[in-house]
Amino acid sequence: MNNKAMSFFGRAACLMLATLMGVMLMRTVTAGASAYHASRRALDTSYSSRTLVDYATAKALGGNERGRVYVGDIDGLPCLTIEEEYEGELYITQIYCQDGMLKELFALADSGMGPSEGMDIVPCRAFEPVQAAPNLIYLAFDVDGEDSFGYVSVIGREGER
Amino acid sequence: MKRGGSNILLIEAIIMTAVLSAALSICLTVFTSASSMRREADELSRASSLAFSAAQCYVATGDEAAVSTMMGGDGGDICIDGVVLSFERDGSELIITASKDGRVIMTQRAVQGVKP
Numbered sequence: 001m002n003n004k005a006m007s008f009f010g011r012a013a014c015l016m017l018a019t020l021m022g023v024m025l026m027r028t029v030t031a032g033a034s035a036y037h038a039s040r041r042a043l044d045t046s047y048s049s050r051t052l053v054d055y056a057t058a059k060a061l062g063g064n065e066r067g068r069v070y071v072g073d074i075d076g077l078p079c080l081t082i083e084e085e086y087e088g089e090l091y092i093t094q095i096y097c098q099d100g101m102l103k104e105l106f107a108l109a110d111s112g113m114g115p116s117e118g119m120d121i122v123p124c125r126a127f128e129p130v131q132a133a134p135n136l137i138y139l140a141f142d143v144d145g146e147d148s149f150g151y152v153s154v155i156g157r158e159g160e161r
Numbered sequence: 162m163k164r165g166g167s168n169i170l171l172i173e174a175i176i177m178t179a180v181l182s183a184a185l186s187i188c189l190t191v192f193t194s195a196s197s198m199r200r201e202a203d204e205l206s207r208a209s210s211l212a213f214s215a216a217q218c219y220v221a222t223g224d225e226a227a228v229s230t231m232m233g234g235d236g237g238d239i240c241i242d243g244v245v246l247s248f249e250r251d252g253s254e255l256i257i258t259a260s261k262d263g264r265v266i267m268t269q270r271a272v273q274g275v276k277p
Contacts, residue, residue, distance in 0.1 A: 010168060010170065010171050011170075013171050013174070014170050014171055014174045017171075017174040017175060017177075017178050018174060020178060021177065021178050021181050024181060024182065024185050025181070025185070027185075028185045028188050028189060031188075031189060031192055032188065032192055035192040035193075035195060035196050038196065038199075039195060039196065039199045042199055042203055043199070046203055046206060046207075050206055050210060053210060054210075057213075057217075132231060133221055133222060135221045136217070136218060136221035136222065136231075138231075148210075149214070150210065150213070150214045150217075151214040151215075151217040151218050151221075151231065152217055153217040153218070153220040153221040154221075
């Protein structure tokens with residue numbers, strides 16, 4: 001084999017190795033990007049659905065006194081209602097879903113404030129609290145098409161428990 | 162002289178490919194491990210949430226069959242999104258075990274009328 005042929009094969013081998021390196025690099029970048037994308041999407045969904053359930057559960061358990069946590073409605077929207085008394089005044093916390101957001105409205109019982117005045121908490125497509133038993137509330141959420149739910153045990157009204 | 166240069170270039174390319182292969186294999190291992198850790202964290206979070214809900218149902222009702230029914234089962238063990246919840250009575254306590262593929266993820270104890 002002469003020098004010219006050796007030089008040709010050497011260059012061809014170099015070119016093949018360079019191509020191989022490029023392919024491997026692209027494969028790794030693609031794998032990394034898809035792993036990151038999958039992690040982020042799963043974390044987003046997990047964060048939203050768990051946060052919604054945990055938030056509503058924590059609120060209900062925080063104000064869990066006899067008959068003070070129940071399912072109500074605010075201008076026709078189903079809401080989780082928590083009554084609290086401060087310095088002789090009755091305040092109501094209402095947690096509901098409106099315009100793709102879970103909202104919370106904390107106001108005096110007779111303030112006359114509407115659902116649009118609530119504070120945005122987390123994006124949420126739908127929220128439905130249901131009185132599953134006299135002392136048990138079922139919380140159902142829809143986050144971007146993924147359903148999540150939770151139960152919270154509350155202290156029922158007199159005679160219910 | 163020209164042939165010597167070509168050989169050096171080839172050796173350099175081989176060494177570069179070997180180094181890059183080693184680095185990329187480490188990267189792929191890290192990606193796989195990250196993916197596996199994310200899946201485990203998600204399972205733990207899901208199992209924790211389901212077990213807490215089941216415990217809340219038991220606190221309110223004191224009936225394990227009702228807990229299973231409320232969680233979407235038929236009175237016995239239930240499977241939600243791959244997480245299996247099984248119930249075992251221990252006196253007045255209900256032991257809720259969350260597992261996946263036979264591996265126990267967590268356990269939660271509940272007593273009727275007592276917050277978990």
